[in-house]
Amino acid sequence: MTGLAGSRAADAKRQAPVASRFSGFAVQSAISLVSTALIGVALVPAFIQAFLDKPLYYPEAAFTLGNFARLFTDPEIVRTFGTTGLFCLIVVSFSMVVGTTLAVLVGRTDLPGRGALLGVLLWPLFISPQIIGFGAILAYGPYGLITAYIGDAIGVPRPWNLYSVVGIAIISGIAAAPVTMLYCIGAARQQDPNHDAAARVVGAGPGRILRRINLPLMRPALVFALIMNIVSALEALAIPLILGNPVGIRLLTTMIYDLSFDRGTPNYGLVAALALMLMALVAVLFLFQRLVLAGSHRFVSLGSRAGQLRTLPLGRWRWPIFAGVVVYILIAIAALLGCVALRAVTQVFSPDISPFEVLTLANFETILSIDVYVRSITNTLVLAVVGAAAGTALIAGVALVAQRSDYPLRRAVDGIAQLPRVIPGFIVGLGVFYASVFIPGASVLRNTIWLLFVAYLIRFLSSGYGIVSPALLQISADFDRAAKSVGAGWTTTMRRIVLPLSKPALLSCFILLMILIIKEYASAVFLMAPGAEVMGATMLALWLQGQTGPVAALAVLQVALTAVMTVAAKQLLGVKLHG
């Protein structure tokens, strides 16, 4: 060791670089500033607008509380509250019951083919709700294929009415059920097998274990799923718009949409006030969730994960239940997507004409030859790649500051990253639109896809953060401390140690953002302009104009894109998007 000892004196002078107490402070500040500015863009103009009597770009706009007063006095708006409440109740009940049941069946029982079933049952997650809406009209609408077949078979024309609050809510529930499933299946599977074993040893049967051990342990997941369901029901726009608007059923969201588009002069103040109220409602729900889940350590599985989770035997109900699940898939997923696909390859779509007599590729030719459609496809693809890349970088930065730094405001940064979860998508779009009017110089972005880019960064900040942040928690902080102790600064530690270790999570985040951007419509409807079309918003606009054929073709394309991406992500990158 003489060699080591000899060069030691020289080393003392060659110590790690100049001292600074705030290693990485500048970088951390920049990340915090960017994320705060983005959220500010989405919220501040909308907030100001809510208290103005004229659009905020009018110089003579004055302060008023009239917008909020009108919310509670206008009989039309008050009626909407009731409808929205009923709608939410049905959507949430449907989604919770169906989602939890399916999660337990697929996650914990010996249901035949449960792996494959799970994949299919989760499909709606990756599909834009408006496509589910289109499918619902084509299959179960008054002139829908299945409505007609069933009607003929039982001799009752139009045995149900899709265009009712209940009908709209059930279709929305079908779109929401996979979310419940996703939250619950993780909880169902992650339970310590020893809980089961312990209950078995003391003499509990499978049913009792499920009722007394498994379901109670899933409570945090159930509460979380419940809140997320209420939030997504409150912010649902596409399905209520497609199904409800033609017959005059209005929810809060569709009313905001109408107020900002349909009437001659958009009443931006009222729209903003409605939007703020919607957000306040969502925020209260999240607060409630925090309260309910305080002390959730009671539900954390303690101890080792040794041993296999034994599946609960369904016994003689195994095949009947399997049949039930398959029927649900046929009715709720296959029929909807099948009808959209059929519509895409037929000239006319009517129960009176066999679809196979009118097969055509004309719809695809249309979307590949008309400028607006082509642009919306290329714009979507550009935004998906660029947006997902930039979004992942932003999310990684935010997560590192919030989780892996001594930055004084890191708690606030964490809060900011969670905030977009409570901002309904179209409000993000509205906010960015307001900001583009309000912020000097921002108008150059108008009518370009870059305004959408900003909206997407805001909109999906929480979604990506939800993947990256827990993954960071899995990486021991000892790695950072070790790097620090050998002389690495914050930026170096993040770049060389933590980021490389979170590569799988960052890849998952990137893929998820691509999928979300491809299917996104809610934040895009206010920002779409000639030249800046995207698939989601184009489909919605064209459907409302009655161009169902090209819309169906676009929908098929969108689903195909998403499917290719999901499969590629799984096969090539080994990315897990759920579970």
Place this chain on the structure above:
Amino acid sequence: MASVAVANLSRHFGRVVALDDISFSVADGEFLTLLGPSGCGKSTTLAALAGLDRPTKGTIRIGDRILFDGASGVFVDAQFRNLGLMFQSYALWPHMTVAQNLDFTLELRRIRGAEAKRRIDETLSLVDMIDFADRYPGELSGGQQQRVALARTLVYQPEILLLDEPLSNLDAKLRDRARIWLGELQKRTGVTTVYVTHDQAEALALSDRIIVMNKGRIAQIGTPTEIYETPSDVFVADFVGASNLIDAELALQPGGQATARLPNGEILRVNPGPSGPVTLAIRPEKIVIGEDGGPPDNRVVAKVLAKSYLGARNLYVIGIGGQRLRVETNAGIDATEMPIRLPMESIRVYPRA
């Protein structure tokens, strides 16, 4: 290499006092162990030395550098302290090979090329891991990871080596070997070492000096022999070597002698101490079983309450005066009662509050 001087160090977490005004020093090249149960403040002290945690008050000097001074607000961050810290979890960066783990620390010091290569080879040879330079940490056994972790802290020749329970993740047999190896390595490199552990065997075997900590304070500082043979209080006597503790009443006799009266009236001769309620401490292996030709004092007949066979030794739980004592011996005894002797010189007397 350098000495360490810690003075009046305190750390408060809200209203919890994790470290309460502790002072100690470590001489150049010394192996000092912080020993104590969990929550005693030993890890807090280590984190303060490493610069990973900012203490509330006090000063920390290493060599002639002031690394922390609560009064003047000086705090040098871990990044700039040039110390070696080995983690209980080893914290080897899993995406880098063994050599890359070492090289990263040199890169931060702008030591590149042949010099870096030479240092890495030299250090890996030192820990017998040169053949594993291109492996990833995930491909190594626990013992090998421990060696690499130590190599990573040595390769850039830190002024001080800080070790946080470095052996606790190894199984018992490996731990014994690693302990001997670690001791030899420290002697060879001569690097000033602060070692944190809750394992008294490690502390006794490795250290030049031991600091026994309890509830954020220093209970005793001394050489392993001092700590074991003359524990300064009941806590140290109990924590190091697990003494039998016996409640008694001490009475000073004419002629400077003292006797202790057990609750059942049994009288033992003990070393003088303050009269009144006391706790007597005697180590399990110091209790003599049977007739050993020693002095006639402190002989009692004890009931054998339980026996457990430890392989090399037998452990008996015996009852005297209504109290249970542990006795370790090589002898195998089948009787239900046995004569024992509690040698006066092995009984330590502590006043009882």
